[in-house]
Amino acid sequence: MRKYGPAVLLLLVGAAVLRISLFSDLYLRYVQAGLRPYLILSGVMLGSLGLLRGALTVRAARTGAPGTEGHGHPAEDGPDHGHSHAGGPRIAWLLALPAVALLCFPPPALGSYSAAREEARRAEEYVGTFPALPAGDPVELSLAEFGSRAAYDSRYSLRDRTVRLTGFVSTGDGGTWYVTRLQVACCAADATAVKAEVRGAGAPEADAWVTVTGTWHPRGRLGPAAAWPPVLDATTVRAITEPSDPYEER
């Protein structure tokens, strides 16, 4: 069994990568959409490398002398690793952990727990003007866009418009609740939260996905200190299923 370790590991990792990138959209829970082709390519290469490795090991076991089992390794093991062990580097077995996790119970997308910890740090940006909002009633906005316009737009383009925001529910102090989305630049390790406070509707359960339709509720001066988080006066709150891409691109 030890001899086949590297082949099994490579197949396992390849299968796990293909399962989340080629056969489903699960990779979007962990990384950005742009990485998909590279993930698929890696999965295919790891799978074929595993098969090749397995075939070489089988052939070596067939042709090799029966007594070589205990010491030494097949000639194909290469010149590089006299110190090495026929089973490959032992630390590599740790790869089985994320691979099995991805194959059997893929971890969920980050939710309100992380949102509460990873508040996006707002840089002191200058208040300026934004391009006109697209047509549409209601107009679909990302939470980042809604927040930026609410905090920085000196022309108040959000005024008198009905907007629709999509995100999960996170709760704050004293019964306030937010429609929240995590922004990811690269992978889930760098997630930061953007959110909008919802008024005029009762709080759904935390982590439930909703679309909220309503109008912007201006709060005096512009700038991140005064206008963050932005507030939405909700007219309708509708429960939805979790979208396949749970994050917003930064």
Added chain:
Amino acid sequence: MRNGEASYVSDQKYAGRRGGFADAVRLTMRICVQLLLGALALLTIVTVAVLLGPMLALDLYTPPVAAWWTVFTAVVVQGVPFLLLGALVSAAVGALVPGRVFSRLLPRSPALAVPVAGAAGAVLPGCECASVPVAGSLMRRGVAPAAALAFLLSAPAINPVVLVATSLAFPGQPMMVVARFTASLATAVAMGWLWARFGRTQWLRLSSRPAAESGTSRAGAFVAGLQHDFLHAGGFLVVGAGAAATFNIAVPRALLDVFTASAWVSVLLLALLAVVLCVCSEADAFVAASLSGFGPVAQLAFMVVGPMVDLKLFALQAGTFGREFALRFSSATWVTAVLGSVLVGWWLL
């Protein structure tokens, strides 16, 4: 042993009679009993797991644990394509370029060979795990240790894959890529010269390995190198991802904010963090970018120190060059890398 004796005795006993048949019956019985026992044990385990598992899992699967798993998996998934690319090219270089080429290309004098070898690090797109064995084999093939060490430090930090990853992680900040390249190369060359001036050969204990150069095909060497590099580095990537996820979940952001206030403390903190987190150089830019509360100089220090000094690298170096060497070399490199990134960061960022 006792089993063997027993069967030996019984063999003697039954030898005269219909020994073969009795042996077969006993063997079958024994297998049946063992199968029965094994099945019983398995059944018990499965029952307990099915009954208790969900309860236990629900208890343990709290939001922080779920978030830990997600971040852990995300770092691994993000790292796999980069790791594979690194292993692919380093296996190709290792299997297709004869060692003689390196020693012929390098100048004789160590003072000149060090910067050349440092710059040559740019052509080996491996992560640090791949560069340790390469540096070891370079020394064995007669390259001056100072030059091989400069290569060891620069290769994982300034190669194209790492630089592309850095520019992806810091979109719109090309100076971060330039600063990383400059600071890493400067540190590597400085360490090479320091070794040429103060290093002692008795600190270096190269582990010997059998010369298996002849008799293996190039394709075989390529496949073996690729597989080993990927699996080896992949294992350490998992360690790094676990550490990164633990850090991500366990350390409250408010605590980090205390340190982000002071520029000096934050540089030292991230330089220490790079040692502990052990993120592969092809993925560490993404981790650095995620430490968004810190200033750019501290993030730069994280990316310069990470590929040169960390716990997994220390283990690899101790295995290849000896522990005495690894201890001295790593601590000196850490100080040099912090100084280098502070100077370069102050200048460029």
